[in-house]
Amino acid sequence: MHSIVSLISGRGSNFEAIYKAAKAKSWDVRFTGLIANQPEAKGLEFAKSVGIPTAVIHHRSYSSREAFDGALMQQIDAFGADLVVLAGFMRILTPGFIQHYEGRMMNIHPSLLPRFPGLHTHERALEAGDRVHGATVHFVSAGVDEGPIICQSEVPVLPTDTPSELAARVLKTEHQIYPLAVEWFIQGRLQIAGNRVSVDPPELQYIPFP
Numbered sequence: 001m002h003s004i005v006s007l008i009s010g011r012g013s014n015f016e017a018i019y020k021a022a023k024a025k026s027w028d029v030r031f032t033g034l035i036a037n038q039p040e041a042k043g044l045e046f047a048k049s050v051g052i053p054t055a056v057i058h059h060r061s062y063s064s065r066e067a068f069d070g071a072l073m074q075q076i077d078a079f080g081a082d083l084v085v086l087a088g089f090m091r092i093l094t095p096g097f098i099q100h101y102e103g104r105m106m107n108i109h110p111s112l113l114p115r116f117p118g119l120h121t122h123e124r125a126l127e128a129g130d131r132v133h134g135a136t137v138h139f140v141s142a143g144v145d146e147g148p149i150i151c152q153s154e155v156p157v158l159p160t161d162t163p164s165e166l167a168a169r170v171l172k173t174e175h176q177i178y179p180l181a182v183e184w185f186i187q188g189r190l191q192i193a194g195n196r197v198s199v200d201p202p203e204l205q206y207i208p209f210p
């Protein structure tokens with residue numbers, strides 16, 4: 001059975017989508033902990049309501065990134081994780097931390113990577129005049145929003161879109177692709193070769209707009 005620890009900074013809707021998919025499809029998995037770096041992260045409430053152990057590790061209480069990441073690592077490993085799921089976790093991680101969880105830490109990013117790493121992806125997609133936008137689930141490697149891509153989803157950019165309308169459309173697809181990527185992982189179907197991730201047996205790693 002796989003153990004999942006998730007890291008969040010805010011709302012936690014992606015974590016909730018993964019948890020609900022696990023229940024609905026009876027995945028062979030345990031959610032051993034959820035950690036927030038913001039004491040007021042809304043997602044803590046959901047985790048508590050379903051009996052998942054939670055912890056707050058506030059980055060402001062640490063004098064350096066290394067010290068914060070060290071505390072984070074200790075808590076993740078105390079919960080016990082063979083998969084770390086970053087779900088709206090808004091901190092840049094140190095190389096040592098990333099290396100420790102290499103091949104077993106995933107992130108979701110609200111753009112079609114490698115387009116628009118970093119923040120404000122929806123505003124940037126609109127400013128760039130892109131007609132398609134989307135989301136990416138990837139293994140985490142050194143570099144912000146970099147690492148082997150597990151799957152992506154695409155949404156249209158409508159002529160009247162505001163950043164928040166576009167964000168809402170992308171978020172809907174995030175809630176589809178993140179559970180899918182985690183399910184593949186716990187089924188032992190993901191293989192990483194260099195920067196390429198394949199699913200065995202093969203499946204489309206691209207989810208078109210429904």
Ligand code: GRF
Pocket residue numbers: 008009010011012013014015087088089108109110171174
């Ligand atoms: C999502 O758009 C995710 O892609 C980004 O931050 C947002 C988190 O949303 N990294 P939530 O906390 O999962 O609701």
